[in-house]
Amino acid sequence: MRRRRNGSVWMILPLYIFTLVFVAGPLLYMFALSLAMPNETHGVDWNFTLENYKRILDTVYLNTFAQSFKLAVTSTVIICMTGYPFGYYMARMSESRKKRAMLFLMLPFWVNSLIRLYGWIIILQNKGILNFILKKLGIIEKPLKLLYSYPAIVIGMVYVLLPFMVLSVYSSAEKLDWSLVEAARDLGASRTKAFWTVTFKLTIPGLLSGVILTFIPSMGLFFIADILGGNKIVLVGSLIQEQMTRGGNWPFAAALAVVLMALTTIMIILYRRITNVRELEGIG
Amino acid sequence: MKKVTAGIFCAALAMASMPVTAFADSDEMVLYTWEGMFPQEVLDGFQEETGIDLVYSNFDTDETMLEKLSMAKGGDYDVIIADDYILENVIKEGLAEKLDKERLTGWENINPLYQGQFYDPEDAYVVPYGAGIPLIVYDPEMVDIEITGYEDLWDPSLNGSIALTANYRVINGITNLTLGKSMNEEDIDSIKETGEKLLELAPNIRLIQDDNTQNALLSGEASVAFLYTSQVTAALAENPDLEVVYPKEGLGFGVMGMFIAGDAPNKDAAYAFVDYILRPEIAAQCFDYIGYYCTNKAADDSVNPALVVPDSVKSGEIVENVSQEAEEQYSKNWTEFRAACN
Secondary structure (H helix, E strand, O other): HHHHHHHHHHHHHHHHHHHHHHHHHHHHHHHHHHHEOOOOOOOOOOOOOOHHHHHOHHHHHHHHHHHHHHHHHHHHHHHHHHHHHHHHHHHHOHHHHHHHHHHHHHHHHHHOHHHHHHHHHHHHHOOHHHHHHHHHHHOOOOOOOOOOHHHHHHHHHHHHHHHHHHHHHHHHHHOOOOOHHHHHHHHHOOOHHHHHHHHHHHHHHHHHHHHHHHHHHHHHHHHHHHHHHOOOOOOOOHHHHHHHHHHHHHHHHHHHHHHHHHHHHHHHHHHHHOOOOHHHHOOO | OHHHHHHHHHHHHHHHHHHHHHHHHHOOEEEEOOOOOHHHHHHHHHHHHOOOEEEEEEEEOHHHHHHHHHHHHOOOOOEEEHHHHHHHHHOOOOOOOOHHHHHOOHHHEEEHHHOOOOOOOOOOOOEEEEOOOOOEEEEEOOOOOOOOOOHHOOOOOHOOOOOOOEEEEEEHHHHHOOOOOOOOOHHHHHHHHHHHHHHHHHHHEEEEOOOHHHHHHHHOOOEEEEEEEHHHHHHHHHHHOOOEEEOOOOOEEEEEEEEEEEOOOOOHHHHHHHHHHOHHHHHHHHHHHHHHHHOOHHHHHOOOOOOOOOOOOEEEEEOOOOOOHHHHHHHHHHHHHHHHEE
C-alpha cells in the first residue's frame, strides 16, 4: 500500500514541477516585470514603479482594449450564428456522412493557419478571385477594396475559429437524447417549439464552451488583424508584440499582458456565474 | 653517422615547425559579421591574392557581437561588420582600431554622404559597408501628382492608397523631416506636434506592413509605398516602370560599418582585407550581392544603378536612440496613428 502511494507521488511530481517552472514561474516573472522600469538601452531597471499601469489608462491604450473586445464580440456572435447550425446538423447526419463531414472540418488543420490566411489575401485582393468573379458577373465595374478592411479581419477570425465552435456544438448535440425531443413532439409541441425548449436548452453547454473556446483566443489573435487588416486596427496583442520588439519596452508589454489576462479571467468567472454550467469548469 | 642523422632530423623538425607557427600567426584572418555578407568569389579572390586564410565567423545580432568582442577585449577577431547604432558602443568601449589611413589606399573611394555620422564623427574608426535607405516608390500610372518628397504623401489625392513599413521611429522621423525637425527630435511637446501631423496622414493609408510591403504595390493594392532598400530593389526588379523618389526633405538611413578590432590578432591582414574591399570593382560585386546602397563612390559606375544614390542627394540622417520619454511619445504617436487609419 505504502509503496504504491509513494509511487504515485513520484508520478505526479514532474507534473507539479513542470507547472511551477513553466506556468507559475513565467507568470510571476511577467508580473514582476510589469512593476519594473524600462531603461534606455532596451533593458530593464529593477526599480519598483506603477508607471506602466498608469500608462495603460491613457485613452490611446484603453482604446486598444476596447478594439480587441469589440472584434472578439463581433467574431464570436457570427461564429455562434454559423457554427451552431453547422454542428447541430452534423450531429443529425448518418454515421458515414458524419465521418466525411468531420474529415472536411479537420482538413484545414493540416495546413498552417498563417498559410491559410495568405490564401484569403489571394481571394480578397484587388486583382483577386472574388473581385474577378464579381466583375465577370457584371455586379461591379471597379474592383472593391476588400482587403485591409474591418470585414476582412472578421472573415479571417470567423474562418480560423469556426471549427472550435462546430466541434463543441456537435459533441453536445451528439450526446443529446433524441427521445426527449420525440416526447415533446408527442405531447403536442411544434417542431420549432420542441427545438427551442428541448434541443437548444440541452445543447447550451456546447454552445457556451464554444463561446469560451472562440472568445478568449479572439482577444489575443492579433496576427489576423495584421495580415488581413493591414495593421490598421491596434489590438492589445499587437501592441504587446510591438512593445516587446521594436519598442524595446518589456515592462510596459508585461503590464499590458497582465491586464489582458485579468480581463479574460474576469470574463471566464462571469460566464461561470451566469451560466452555472458545470461542464465548462474543465475548460475555464 | 648517427649524429648526422640526428642533426638532419633536428633541422627538419625545426624547419617543419617554424614556418607552421609563423604561418598560423600571420596568415589567418577572422572576419566576423552576419551570414551572407560577401559573395564567395570576393572571399576566394582575397585568399588567392594574399595567401591569407580567411575564417568567416558569423553572429545573428549586433548585441551578440558586442558581447563577444568585449569579452575578448577587442581580440580574437580581425575585421567586423555591424550596424550603425552598435558601432557607437564599440567605439566608446575602445574595442575598435583607430584606422591608419596611410595603409588604406582606397580610403578616398568612400562616399562622403555616409561619413561623419554620430557613431564616428571624425571618421577615425569605421569604413561604411552598404546602406539601407527607406524610399518612396510609386506607380506613376495610378498617381495623379508628382511625388518629390515626404510632404506629398499627405496629398488628399492619395486617399487610401499608401503602403507603409512599420518602423515607428522611421515614420515619426520622416514626419519630423516634413516639419523641418531632426529625425531624432527629443523635445516631448515637439514630438506631440509630430503626432498631430502624423494623424493627418491616416486617411491616405491603405496598409501598414513590415514584410514584403512591395507586394501591395505590385498587386495594385496600393499605388504608393514607403519601402526598405531590399523591398525597393525587389519592386523595381518586378516592375521597372515604378518611380523611385529620393525625398527632397532628406534621407533617413541605416549604415553598416566595417572596423578593425582594437586588439586584432592579425592587423596586417585586416588592413589588407579592408583595403581589398575598398577597391571599386570588388565593392561593386559586394553591393550587387547584398543589395544595399553602394557606399563606395568609386564603385558607383560599375554597381547595379538602382543601388546608387543620385548626386542631388546631399544629406541623410540616421535614426539614433533617444531618451526613454521621447521613445514612449514616439510609440504613442504611432499607436494613435494606426488606430486612426481604419
